[in-house]
Amino acid sequence: MFDLQNTDLTKEDLKQMFYSMLLGRRLDERLWLLNRSGQLPFVISCQGQEATQIGMAFALKEGDISAPYYRDLAFITHLGITPLETMMSAFAKEGDTSSGGKQMPSHFSKKSLGIMTQGSCVATQILHAVGASLAFKMDGKNQVAIATLGEGSSNQGDFHEGLNFAGVHQLPFICVIENNDYAISVHSSLQYAAKKLSDRAIGYGITGVQVDGNNPIAVYEVVKAARERAIRGEGATLIEAMTTRLTPHSSDDDDQYRTEDERANNKEKDCLLLFKNFLITKDILTEKLIEEMETNIKSIIDDATNQAKAAKYPEISECLTHVYGG
Numbered sequence: 001m002f003d004l005q006n007t008d009l010t011k012e013d014l015k016q017m018f019y020s021m022l023l024g025r026r027l028d029e030r031l032w033l034l035n036r037s038g039q040l041p042f043v044i045s046c047q048g049q050e051a052t053q054i055g056m057a058f059a060l061k062e063g064d065i066s067a068p069y070y071r072d073l074a075f076i077t078h079l080g081i082t083p084l085e086t087m088m089s090a091f092a093k094e095g096d097t098s099s100g101g102k103q104m105p106s107h108f109s110k111k112s113l114g115i116m117t118q119g120s121c122v123a124t125q126i127l128h129a130v131g132a133s134l135a136f137k138m139d140g141k142n143q144v145a146i147a148t149l150g151e152g153s154s155n156q157g158d159f160h161e162g163l164n165f166a167g168v169h170q171l172p173f174i175c176v177i178e179n180n181d182y183a184i185s186v187h188s189s190l191q192y193a194a195k196k197l198s199d200r201a202i203g204y205g206i207t208g209v210q211v212d213g214n215n216p217i218a219v220y221e222v223v224k225a226a227r228e229r230a231i232r233g234e235g236a237t238l239i240e241a242m243t244t245r246l247t248p249h250s251s252d253d254d255d256q257y258r259t260e261d262e263r264a265n266n267k268e269k270d271c272l273l274l275f276k277n278f279l280i281t282k283d284i285l286t287e288k289l290i291e292e293m294e295t296n297i298k299s300i301i302d303d304a305t306n307q308a309k310a311a312k313y314p315e316i317s318e319c320l321t322h323v324y325g326g
Ligand SMILES: Cc1ncc(C[n+]2csc(CCOP(=O)(O)OP(=O)(O)O)c2C)c(N)n1
Pocket: 071, 120, 121, 122, 149, 150, 151, 152, 153, 154, 156, 178, 180, 182, 183, 184, 245, 249
C-alpha cells in the first residue's frame, strides 16, 4: 500500500513523519489516561487519523492558513502547537494559547502558526478558510488555505456554500474530509448516499480525489498536488481521506454501537502500526530507533503534563474577556 517510487520524501522525512504520528498518538493516549483518572473533563481523539493528518501537514508551507477540526491533534502538533500548550488547554489553564483556558479542549488555534480560531458548530471552519483563500488570491500571495472536517459534517450547508464559492472564484483552497465512517454513533450508510464524497467536487467544478488515509505518503502526495494546482491558479481541491476512528467519539461516548468484531478489525487498520511495519521492512526504522523516540516523547509529555498541572488558572476577572453574547 505504500509507494516510495513516486514521492520526493526522503528517508529522513519518513522518519520524521513516523515521529510526528507517534507523538500525536502518545499525547492523545495521555489525555485519555488523565481523563479516566478523573483529572481532565473531556477528550476527543486523533487516534487512527494520524497518517492523514501528518501527510497533509507535510505538504503545507510556511504562511499557509489552516482551519482544522477537533480531531486534528497530530496535525496541529506537527504545525507547532506544543504538547505543553495542549496540556494547558486540556487543564483549562491560563497558558492555553487557543483561548486562555476558556474554550473546550481541541478547539485549536494559534495565530503565529496560521491556525484559525474555531467554533463548536461543525463545518463553520470551511467558510473561514475559504475567506482566507479569497484574501490570498486578492493579495496575489502564493499561499493556500486548508480546512478539515469529518464526513458527517460534510452534510452541513456551510460545506456546500464554501466549496461552491471556492469553485466559482477558483480559490487556492483545499478541503480534506477525514472520513472515519461514523458521525458519533451514525454509520456513513445513514449519512450520505453518494459512493464517494470526493465526487461532490464535480458539482462545484473543482478537483476531487479520494485517498487511503492510512497512508501518509499518499496523503502527502495528493495534498502537495492540490497545493501546486492552487498556486498555479487552477483552483480548489476536495480530498476525501479514508480513515478509521480507533476510539469512541469522545470520552463521553461508550462506543457500544460498534460490534466487538468491528472494533477488533479496526485495530488491524491502525495507521501507526501499518506505517511502522512498513518502515521497519524497508530498514528506515529499527526497534532501537523507535525505543529512542518513545523515550523522548514520554519525557516531553511528562514535562508538559506536570507543568500544566502546576500552572495557574486564569483570573476570575478574565472570565468574560473575548466572550461575546447577544
Ligand atoms: C452544527 C453542529 N451539529 C451537531 C454538532 C454535534 N456534533 C459534534 S461532533 C458531531 C459528529 C461529527 O461527525 P463527523 O463530521 O463525521 O466527524 P468525526 O467526529 O467522525 O471525526 C456532531 C453531530 C455540532 N457540534 N455542530
